[in-house]
Amino acid sequence: MSRRSFVASAAIVCVCALAPGPVHAADPAAVQTASSGNTAWLLTATALVLSMTLPGLVAFYSGLVRSKNVLSVAMQCFAIACLVSILWLAGGYGLAFGRGGALQPFIGSPAADWLGGIDRNALHGTTPVAAFAMFQLTFATITPALVIGGFAERIKFSAVLWFAGLWLVFVYLPVCHWVWGGGWLARLGVLDFAGGIVVHVTAGVGALVSALVLRERKGFPHIAMPPHNMTLTIVGAGMLWVGWFGFNGGSALAANGSAAMAILVTQLGASAGALAWMSAEWRKFGKPSVLGLVTGMVAGLGTITPASGFVGPLAAVAIGAAAGLVCFSATQVLKRRLLIDDSLDVSPVHGVGGALGTTLTGVFVAAPLGGIGYAAGMSMGRQVLVQILGVASVALWCAGATYVILKVLQATLGLRVSEDQEREGLDLSQHGERAYNE
Numbered sequence: 001m002s003r004r005s006f007v008a009s010a011a012i013v014c015v016c017a018l019a020p021g022p023v024h025a026a027d028p029a030a031v032q033t034a035s036s037g038n039t040a041w042l043l044t045a046t047a048l049v050l051s052m053t054l055p056g057l058v059a060f061y062s063g064l065v066r067s068k069n070v071l072s073v074a075m076q077c078f079a080i081a082c083l084v085s086i087l088w089l090a091g092g093y094g095l096a097f098g099r100g101g102a103l104q105p106f107i108g109s110p111a112a113d114w115l116g117g118i119d120r121n122a123l124h125g126t127t128p129v130a131a132f133a134m135f136q137l138t139f140a141t142i143t144p145a146l147v148i149g150g151f152a153e154r155i156k157f158s159a160v161l162w163f164a165g166l167w168l169v170f171v172y173l174p175v176c177h178w179v180w181g182g183g184w185l186a187r188l189g190v191l192d193f194a195g196g197i198v199v200h201v202t203a204g205v206g207a208l209v210s211a212l213v214l215r216e217r218k219g220f221p222h223i224a225m226p227p228h229n230m231t232l233t234i235v236g237a238g239m240l241w242v243g244w245f246g247f248n249g250g251s252a253l254a255a256n257g258s259a260a261m262a263i264l265v266t267q268l269g270a271s272a273g274a275l276a277w278m279s280a281e282w283r284k285f286g287k288p289s290v291l292g293l294v295t296g297m298v299a300g301l302g303t304i305t306p307a308s309g310f311v312g313p314l315a316a317v318a319i320g321a322a323a324g325l326v327c328f329s330a331t332q333v334l335k336r337r338l339l340i341d342d343s344l345d346v347s348p349v350h351g352v353g354g355a356l357g358t359t360l361t362g363v364f365v366a367a368p369l370g371g372i373g374y375a376a377g378m379s380m381g382r383q384v385l386v387q388i389l390g391v392a393s394v395a396l397w398c399a400g401a402t403y404v405i406l407k408v409l410q411a412t413l414g415l416r417v418s419e420d421q422e423r424e425g426l427d428l429s430q431h432g433e434r435a436y437n438e
Contacts, residue, residue, distance in 0.1 A: 033123075040255070042250060048246025050141070054081055067436060072153070080144050107173070126254065135253075142199070147207050154217050162413060191310055195251075195306065200350040204350040205395050208342060208399075214416055217343065241270055271320065276320070276328075277325075303319055304319050319357060
């Protein structure tokens with residue numbers, strides 16, 4: 001790493017250390033008795049969600065890139081996990097979930113004491129605040145890690161670190177507060193059980209803007225750039241599937257029927273998405289591919305995520321099937337028609353899937369369709385409008401903020417590696433290592 005890159009990376013950590021930390025966001029109406037069962041489930045779900053990033057996303061993304069860039073995406077995932085963890089301590093949790101303050105509808109209110117100083121007996125509902133904070137940290141970790149799929153194989157490592165830190169602060173934390181921290185979208189009644197808006201729409205839009213700003217990889221689309229190790233990708237996809245049970249089931253924050261149903265519909269949505277994508281690909285190209293099957297599975301998972309705590313099994317099959325067909329079509333449009341080099345298909349799979357699932361949640365939450373029913377004063381039409389408003393407002397905010405962050409970094413650090421470094425591969429040019437030493 002150059003001296004300039006080292007200073008840039010170290011500065012992020014220094015800023016984190018000097019930032020004010022949050023007061024814990026314990027629910028003021030929390031029951032003052034901890035449930036060992038709920039706590040055990042939340043801790044288990046936390047480990048499952050963390051495994052989605054490390055090692056799930058690492059393996060999934062590493063297999064999809066070319067062999068000369070394997071270590072670069074693995075390094076980016078690991079480094080982002082570490083960076084986000086420190087930022088979460090330094091104020092991120094408070095900005096996402098802190099209550100009070102004049103800006104409460106838009107952002108949380110961190111206080112002077114650090115997250116590390118919370119009382120181990122403090123509760124959020126029936127689980128320790130520490131467990132809830134750690135569970136939410138895993139969501140904050142995987143979201144910017146997903147975005148790297150939009151600029152893989154061509155970005156400087158120092159730029160990745162700065163981008164991840166700034167994007168967390170200006171995109172993820174505000175949106176998380178709007179939806180899950182009592183912000184303005186929560187007050188409107190938007191439904192997002194486990195991250196259709198907070199995780200998948202933001203990651204998808206962030207990846208799309210990143211791909212547009214950094215431009216395509218050298219040779220795209222004329223030179224074939226197939227995944228170098230599909231076996232590794234399949235292993236990573238399996239880890240993501242299993243980890244997703246913690247992602248969706250854990251969002252119930254309790255070991256109850258809501259968590260059980262969330263896990264069931266997650267399985268069904270993933271299965272329907274995989275089969276629908278495979279069928280569409282088979283019909284269009286004459287052969288089904290393993291890559292298509294696992295990509296459809298991820299599309300089904302991302303699309304069922306916002307609905308997972310609100311809908312029933314049949315709705316999950318419908319949502320998953322829609323995800324496979326719509327996301328497959330979106331991939332064809334973005335890459336084959338618009339020639340946008342979203343390297344690992346983050347925007348058509350996560351972005352489109354998250355938006356689709358969030359919108360369909362407003363339909364399938366209806367009790368006659370097997371859902372939990374609408375809140376008082378809410379109808380299907382009104383709920384769908386609220387869902388669309390949530391998707392559109394977050395997409396616009398994310399697009400604008402991502403663009404500004406990238407342009408600032410482009411004008412200061414620079415974003416792309418040189419043509420020679422890209423040709424050599426990021427493993428050697430950015431890290432001085434090879435994934436495979438023959």
